[in-house]
Every structure is written in C-alpha cells, then in structure tokens.
C-alpha cells in the first residue's frame with residue numbers, strides 16, 4: 001500500500017463522459033488515488049468535433065487552457081480522451097506525474113515535453129479494434145452491394161435496382177481482400193473476413209512474413225496488393241511516412257472492379273487521385289469513414305459521386321469500445337503502480353529519471 005495517495009483530475013467529454021473514468025478509477029485505483037476532481041469537458045458533440053480537429057491540426061502545442069485545470073492544479077494524475085496536454089497546461093499542473101489518454105492517438109499530448117519533465121504518459125491501443133473491424137467489413141459489403149444507395153433511393157421514393165456496378169456486383173466468396181496495415185484492427189478484419197471464404201493478402205512492412213503466414217494469410221509487397229485485390233482496406237496509422245500511401249500510382253494498379261475501403265485516416269490517400277479514379281470509373285467504388293476535412297464540406301465532390309458509401313467517422317464509437325477505453329487505461333496504470341509493469345507506457349525512458357524514481361519509491365512501485 002502506498003504511504004501517500006495521489007490526487008487525480010478526470011476529464012470526460014461527449015464521447016467518454018467523466019463517469020466512465022470515475023467508475024474505473026474508483027474500481028481499480030482506490031489504493032493509489034484518494035481525491036478525484038472530475039469534469040465533463042464538452043457535452044455538445046458538434047463543438048467537440050470542432051475542437052478535435054483543432055487539436056489534431058495544430059498538434060500537441062495547442063494552447064487550449066481549460067478553465068477547470070486551474071481548479072485542479074495540484075493533481076498528480078490526469079486522465080482523459082481529447083484533453084490537450086500542452087506545455088502550458090503542464091505548467092499549470094506542476095505536480096503532474098501521470099497522464100493517461102484513453103485512446104491510441106496522442107495528437108493532443110506533447111509527449112516530448114512530458115518526458116522532459118518526468119511525466120509518465122499512458123495511452124490505450126486496440127481499444128476500438130472490434131468496433132472498427134466490424135465496421136470495415138460492413139462498409140465493404142455496403143459499398144459493393146449498393147446497400148446505402150438502395151436505402152437512399154427508397155427513402156426518396158425510388159425503387160432502384162440498377163447501379164453503376166450492377167453487371168458485376170460481387171460476392172465476397174472467392175475474392176481477394178488486401179489489407180494495408182496488420183496491427184490491432186487489420187488483424188481482426190482478417191480474422192472476421194476468414195468466414196467469408198476470401199483470400200487475404202497483407203501489406204505491412206513492419207510485420208514479419210512468418211507471422212502473417214502462421215495465421216494463414218499471404219504477405220505481399222504494396223504493388224502486388226494493389227494489383228491483385230478485389231477489395232482493399234486500409235488499417236495503417238497516419239504519419240509522414242504513410243501520408244498519401246495510396247496515390248495515383250497505386251490507384252492505377254487497382255482492377256476496375258475493385259473497391260477501396262478506408263476506416264483509418266483520410267491522409268493515407270491522395271484525395272484528388274481518389275476523386276479522379278472514382279469519377280473516371282478507374283475503380284469500382286470506395287467506402288469512406290474518414291475525410292481530409294471533417295465534417296465533410298458541403299461542396300465536397302464525394303457528395304456528387306454514385307460509387308461511394310460515406311459515413312461520418314463513426315467506425316470506432318461503439319458502446320463497448322467507449323466503456324472499455326477508460327477501463328483498459330486505468331487497469332494498466334494500476335498494473336504499473338502495483339507490479340511495476342505496464343503495456344501502455346508510451347515514454348518508458350522517463351522511468352530512468354531521478355525525480356520519477358524518487359516518487360515511484362515513495363509509492364513503493
């Protein structure tokens with residue numbers, strides 16, 4: 001048992017209300033946390049969406065000082081989802097020792113600065129892999145079988161059966177599905193699709209060929225994947241190396257009957273190249289849950305196209321994923337504080353710092 005317990009600031013928002021963080025903290029961290037400041041940041045979904053974009057666009061240096069941080073300046077632990085942990089906000093909380101983000105993306109945390117100060121940063125990976133993998137398979141079928149288009153037509157009083165792909169609307173059985181990225185989500189998409197009788201090929205330069213083959217899939221290079229697939233689903237993270245991973249060249253390798261599904265990040269695809277490929281029927285269609293600008297602008301060309309299925313960045317937001325996220329986070333922090341081991345510390349080098357060793361010793365980690 002620690003001799004001194006911590007104070008925690010829990011920040012909920014429209015996606016994960018603070019009650020989720022509070023419940024998990026009280027359940028798993030009661031030995032380590034004695035005082036809880038709990039705030040709901042944004043109740044309004046539209047405003048949250050805007051904020052989220054600002055945070056992602058400007059990166060971790062966003063100076064979005066939250067008024068409630070001023071009320072909890074002595075907190076040692078800060079848990080949230082999109083809460084901006086900028087340099088300025090860290091200045092406001094001089095006792096901060098642990099930052100926990102209940103998602104994988106760390107766009108809203110200045111990890112470098114946190115590391116410099118000796119703040120341990122936890123994130124949660126794989127929390128919504130079930131949700132997104134379900135959705136990717138759904139989007140694939142919705143797009144190639146015209147589900148959304150038929151729905152849209154019937155709601156507008158039209159009994160529509162003819163679509164641009166009507167002559168060759170495909171079944172999944174026997175087709176080749178190419179997955180770009182074989183991490184938490186890509187792996188589950190492969191597993192779920194296995195029941196559909198498809199051949200699965202994988203392009204992921206950071207996953208060993210043997211690992212992929214062990215699971216019964218084929219490890220291929222990027223060009224092969226784009227050339228051979230009937231469906232391509234993107235599951236890589238966006239970075240400077242993966243930006244425009246799908247450009248005019250990759251699209252030109254695709255079969256005219258092939259579909260591109262993106263539940264990952266829009267920046268993986270060159271927007272203009274995709275618009276042209278769809279307009280000119282170079283590929284059969286696309287299912288997109290993520291966009292270069294969100295919300296999708298009213299004048300977006302995608303709204304005019306008849307060979308796309310568009311959704312509003314909702315692949316990851318199931319009830320289970322949102323409930324699981326704070327719980328996975330808090331359980332990992334508890335594991336670290338009680339056993340000295342953790343799965344989700346993003347800056348383990350911080351554990352070598354003298355100030356960190358000192359407070360961990362006080363906590364008896």
Ligand SMILES: NC(=O)c1ccc[n+]([C@@H]2O[C@H](COP(=O)([O-])OP(=O)(O)OC[C@H]3O[C@@H](n4cnc5c(N)ncnc54)[C@H](O)[C@@H]3O)[C@@H](O)[C@H]2O)c1
Nearest residue numbers: 181182183184185204206235236237238263264265315316
């Ligand atoms: N639409 C949504 O609501 C939603 C929700 C959650 C996650 N996502 C997105 O889904 C994507 C996948 O998430 P994840 O949790 O599976 O990520 P992950 O980090 O577990 O997996 C990403 C994989 O991509 C691989 N990769 C890296 N560079 C690559 C490259 N150049 N080509 C091919 N593969 C490459 C990595 O080796 C890794 O295996 C991310 O872009 C994430 O932002 C979207």
Ligand SMILES: O=C(O)[C@H](O)COP(=O)(O)O
Nearest residue numbers: 102103104105124127316
């Ligand atoms: O909105 C999204 O795309 C997801 O919430 C991102 O989740 P992650 O940061 O956990 O991948």
